[in-house]
Amino acid sequence: MTTLSTDVLVIGGGATGAGVAWDAALRGFDVVLVDRGDLAEGTSGRFHGLVHSGGRYAVKDPKAAEECIAENRILRRIAADCIEDIGGFFVTTPWDDPAYADRFKDGCQATGVDCEEIDPALSLREEPRLNPDISRVFRVPDANIDVWKTVWAMAHGAQDRGARVLPYHAAVAFRRDGDRVTGARVRGARTGEEIDVEARVTVNASGAWAGRVADLAGIEGVRVLPGRGIMIAMNHRLVNTCVNRCQMPTDGDILVPIRTVCVIGTTDEHTGDPDDHTVRESEVDAMLDDGEKLVPGFRQARALRVWTGVRPLFEDAKASDTSTRDVTRAHALLDHDQRDGVTGFVTITGGKLTTFRLMAEETMNAVCRQLGEHRPCTTQTEPLPGSEQREHYRLGERLERKEEHLSGAQLICECEMVTRGKLEDAIRRRATTNLDDIRRLLRLGMGPCQGGFCIYRATGVLHGLDGLSAEQADAALQHFLQERWKGIWPILYGDQLRQARLDDWIFQGVLGVAHTPSSDGDRSAA
Amino acid sequence: MLHYDAVVIGAGTAGLVAGARLAEGGARVCVVAKGVGSTHLAPGTIDVLGYAPDRVASPAAALPEFMTARADHPYALLGPDAVAESLGWLKARVEAGPLPGYRYAGELDRNLLLPSAIGALRPSALVPETMAGGDAALPGRVAVVGSRSLRDFHASLCAGNLRRAGIEARGLEIDIDVERADENALGLARRFDDAGWRAAFAARLAIKLQADERVGLPAMLGARDPHGAWSDLEQRLGRRVFEIPTLPPSVPGMRLFEILRSALRRAGGRLVIGAEVVDVERSGQAIAAVSTRAGGHDVRYAAPWFVLAAGGFASGAIELDSHWVTHERVLGLPLRGLPAPGEPRFVAEYLAEQPMARVGVAVDGELRAEGAENVMVVGAALPGAVPWSEASGEGIALASGSRAAELVLARAGGTPAGAAA
Amino acid sequence: MSSVTTPIDELLRGSLDHCVKCTICETQCPVSNVTPLFPGPKYAGPQAERYRVSDEPSVEWSVDYCSGCGICSMSCPQGVKIAEINAQARHKLKVQKGIPLRDRIITRPTWLGRAGTPVAPLANFTLGFRPLRVLGEKTLGVHRNGPAPKFAGRRFSRWARSHAAPATGRKIVYFHGCGTEYYEPWEGQKVVEILEHNGFRVEVPKQDCCGLPLQSSGLFDDARKVVLRLARALAPHVRDDPDTIIVGNATSCTLMLKREAREILDLENDPDLALVAERTYDICELLLELHDRGELKTDFKPVNERVAYHAPCQQQGHYIGKPALELLALIPELEVSEMNARCCGIAGTYGLKAEKYDIAMAVGADLFSQVRDSGADTVACDSETCRWQITHGTGRSSVHPIDFLHRAYGL
Secondary structure, three states, X not given: OEEEEEEEEEEOOOHHHHHHHHHHHHOOOOEEEEOOOOOOOOHHHHOOOEEOOOHHHOOOOHHHHHHHHHHHHHHHHHOHHHEEOOOEEEEEOOXXXXXXXXXXXXXXXXXXXXXXXXXXXXXXXXXXXXXXOOOEEEEEOOEEEOHHHHHHHHHHHHHHOOOEEEOOEEEEEEEEEOOEEEEEEEEEOOOOOEEEXXXXXXXXXXXXXXXXXXXXXXXXXXXXXXXXXXXXXXXXXXXXOEEEEOOXXXXXXXXXXXXXXXXXXXXXXXXXXXXXXXXXXXXXXXXXXXXXXXXXXXXXXXXXXXXXXXXXXXXXXXXXXXXXXXXXXXXXXXXXXXXXXXXXXXXXXXXXXXXXXXXXXXXXXXXXXXXXXXXOOOOOOOOOOOOOOOOOOOOOHHXXXXXXXXXXXXXXXXXXXXXXXXXXXXXXXXXXXXXXHHXXXXXXXXXXXXXXXXXXXXXXXXXXXXXXXXXXXXXXXXXXXXXXXXXXXXXXXXXXXXXXXXXXXXXXXXXXXXXXXXXXXXXXXX | OEEOOEEEEOOOHHHHHHHHHHHHOOOOXXXXXOOOOHHHOOOOOEOOOOEOOOEOOOHHHHHHHHHHHXXXXXXXXXXXXXXXXXXXXXXXXXXXXXXXXXXXEOEOOEOEEEEOOOOOEEEEOEEEHHHHOOOOOOOOEEEEEEOOOOOOOOXXXXXXXXXXXXXXXXXXXXXXXXXXOOOOHXXXXXXXOOHHHHHHHHHHHHOOOOOOEEEEEEOOOOOOOHHHHHHHHHHHHOOOEEEEOOOOXXXXXXXXXHHHHHHHHHOOOEEEEOOOEEEEEEEOOEEEEEEEOOOOOOEEEEOOEEEEXXXXXXXXXXXXXXXXXXXXXXXXXXXXXOOOOOOOOOOOOOXXXXXXXHOEEOEOOOOEEOOOOOEEEOHHHXXXXXXXXXOOHHHHHHHHHHHHHHHHHHHHOOXXXXXXX | OOOOOOHHHHOHHHHHHHOOOOOHHHHHOXXXXXXXXXXXXXXXXXXXXXXXXXXXXXXXXXXXXXXXXXXXHHHOOOOOOHHHHHHHXXXXXXXXXXXXXXXXXXXOHHHHHHHHOOOHHHHHHHHHOHHHHHHHHHXXXXXXXXXXXXXXXXXXXXXXXXXXXXXXXXEEEEEOHHXXXXXOHHHHHHHHHHHHHOOEEEEOOOOOOOOHHHHHOOOHHHHHHHHHHHHHHHHHHHOXXXXXXXXXXXXXXXXXXXXXXXXXXXXXXXXXHHHHHHHEEEHHHHHXXXXXXXXXXXXXXXXXXXXXXXXXXXXXXXXXXXXXXXXXXXXXXXXXXXXXXXXXXXXXXXXXXXXXXXXXXXXXXXXXXXXXXXXXXXXXXXXHHHHHHHHHHHOOEEEOOHHHHHHHHOO
């Protein structure tokens, strides 16, 4: 068994965990970051992409609103390249309590959320698809964020400072030394190999899975209720501004334009299992109806795929020991030294993506406290790798780059404009044969055809580059097809069904992927 | 309003075959289509029956039993003779078609096994001569040749899977200079039309080949004169050369379109592309006329017979809407094969048979649509088949298009359909 | 039965949702098949559109190489308005980059016509005089070899005013377009005589350009003004009688009135234009309908000739097939070969532009060789700019298909 020794072991490679690793690395700690799957494959990679202005919480949870607007401003600086400045509207639709608008306005003022009421006619000029019956509109500084890009930027930044980042490594057992957690044993999902990681402090940043990880460490009563929500990506940007319903937060009230698509979300349902990804038809229906309220004709527009994300809603059994905030949506930092008398172990859970940096900062403050070291946090000002220029991402960037190299850059994924060069780089960099990992890095196969045209191409490139056997390449292709299908079939109707049928023709009809030699024993018949 | 003896809706294989055969039978025919059809996307092979569900060695032998076992399948309505007859018709049209020397090879007795671009073996009954040399039954090693310039074909992956199937194969790449980074097979096919370019290509390829290898290339050997390009290449290389179908656009499919289009036009049939049917005039149990969207005002086409060849879900002719209701969008006809309410429409395993797969327009035993006695339904609009997994799509299109034409001509001529058959 | 129209579809962008990336448009695009400068309709249309944000600057240049022929939209089996999306993207690009003086001039057939007609011999000399054309290419960017038409030196409308129309007959409104007005007034005379032969009483309202050249060069604001002015001129002549229609022989201009102005220039809601659009017919479309109803006189005398027929892209954009072919087939002894090439290359003014002339000629090469192989002496084609290009590319004379009908009628 390989052994590693480090200052901080972070379990969970979502935005929070990667944020902790980045924060720790900037403070000069040695870090090991592990995740049972790929980075940001869990909750972080399964949200709508909105960096809240705080408006959503201005009435219900002023503290959260203040945190959001503060973090919103910070993220625009430090993660500029991952962020697009889309701006946001809060709109009063005929289904919303008209009295809420004034409370909203007051709430924003009280919490410092920039908010300007504008003429609905102006908003309709800017967003012609918006419901013409909206009565009031407020402009707020919403933004969107590419989480995968952000998380990998932090991971790379940490790596540049010596951190070791191990995706597909699940914690299988904790190292305990009496009342002290001294690290964990992690197992590589692909190799099956175990690594013994000795750490001065272990951070449990596993979000919705934090209760299970704490259990594994022998800490009882960390109760995280996974809150399941569905999100639907529409084929293109029906709006270019984030549109929020001006009402108390509820289901299906946000439409976020992000990259080439827009995402409507979300629902909220408690589930016992954070790995429960069921999508019910009734949820899809409700979400489409909500979309219709914001953008008439929403149901005729093309839905690409649906997915679920699980929020970690913290409800500590040891109520007296919880942090002072009583709101489950707020994040919870559990210093197990104070809470359970176990040192070397900190849990961070709950919260929302917008505040991941703050969560990481508080977590590392607690780690420093446990270690008795004073090392100040610099994540508020240190730009992430790639964001040094402080220029926001623009939607047209990939198109612009392709136009600059029109006859030189071969597109593999046409929908998301992923070039062969980018694909080859990513395959080398990640040293992976999993095209789904590549997808998260590059958006490969995430456009309208959902891989119909690019996955054969990408498999061919992967096969040529990685020295895979044909059998392994077939497996990579079939794995990706199955992964894509997961998010397609529960919402397959209209235009996307035409696409799925063409894709069936391509994969099953033209290529015969169901009949490569291993898949049906055609060998002897040949 | 324009009047015809028959109006065919859809210009894929089924529609063009029906239109051409109606016109050849003396009917005044107009084929109206929303756009260019499926031919440009399919490999250009006529797959009659490849899997039932085990791989079929001989469609001729397998069809009778298959038709008995699957009474709901289009083939059960068509009968083995219609299939055989339509293959013969197509071969003749290919021969008389606009591509000099181009032929289709193969018989209903035996499926050829041709490599796909990923190196799986696809069973096809009738294939362009330019592909026949890929048959797995042929002796000899295979060199699969690709180019980095063509993103739609990956030779070593193809060869790797062929080896797993027991065929001695290797992949090799050859440089092809392209001006366009995203060149597709059609762009390269135009190069192969040029004799000088072809000669240079052959010279560069020849030195890489070993003595007993036959050569598989992506299906791009000539758009205008594929027979000339292919036979020239065989001659220059001194060995068998064959095409391997790959991602759309399909060059062999475009050739098939040209052959069928030309058959239709030569027989005097009209072809109107860009004309989506947007309205239907009914007269009792029959369709009196359809209107197509043009500019400004729609155009009406009236006929005693209509052939619905508009396809299924892939073309959008059959649609599942966001309220989970399925419609036939062209003529508003009833459907068959839908999962019962509350039953799943799709299942989580991608390669499993999807419950919605066999949906089609409800027809009687003679291809007539339920609820519209003068509408014949052909091709992918028919219920009961899963053409992409059965490898039966073009066979159904060809045989049903032929059969519909025959039935219409027989009825229009006053003879009972049975007599004409 | 038909697809439901919703606000979401009203913006052309909405149609990109139907794109399944199938590549059929790529197989049909005449431009991307001859030059890498245009990456093709799928790329420029539904694909790039997902990256466009209305209030952000255009980041493209290649969409300028789309000729706007519209074959992609016609061929698309899924109903994506590819050419129309491209036209809007091109407009944005043009506005941003500044519209060249050349485009402001060659897109104004009315100005050119009015200026050139009185001084036709001089103007024609100028257009045919090589040193001046070279100068024009260098200063304006109008290619020295671009097929420039000759001014007729007289205007069709003047003939129409002096023409004694029959007192009775079914009323029909004739939209002649600029090509007939300034360059080929005889075509207009033939249209009128054919219609009169078939019992129509032809009205020729005062009229101007339809704005198509402006639209296709991305000058949308000017194009809107021009087409609406035309709609205002034509609408009163058909408004009160539901049976009165407008007929035109300039097929690209009738298409502009029928569909393109409303879709591309976003004028769906103008009532005059909607009325005009609904009532406008291409001349061959009308004659074929008359024939179908048994109302077309078929007293055709034999014409013992060979003619090659090319259906121009804009004619195909009417989505009515090729009615001219059916009509020519009515003429005894006339031997007609249908050309099976996509485009002649000119696309209105595209092939006149210095940077696009070679592309246009490469596009047309297929048609030119088919024409030469056909053995025909004459080419019939429904669009004037295409005729000029075909004659330029083949040396064969080219006429509107109605020329043959006119001759066969012995008018």
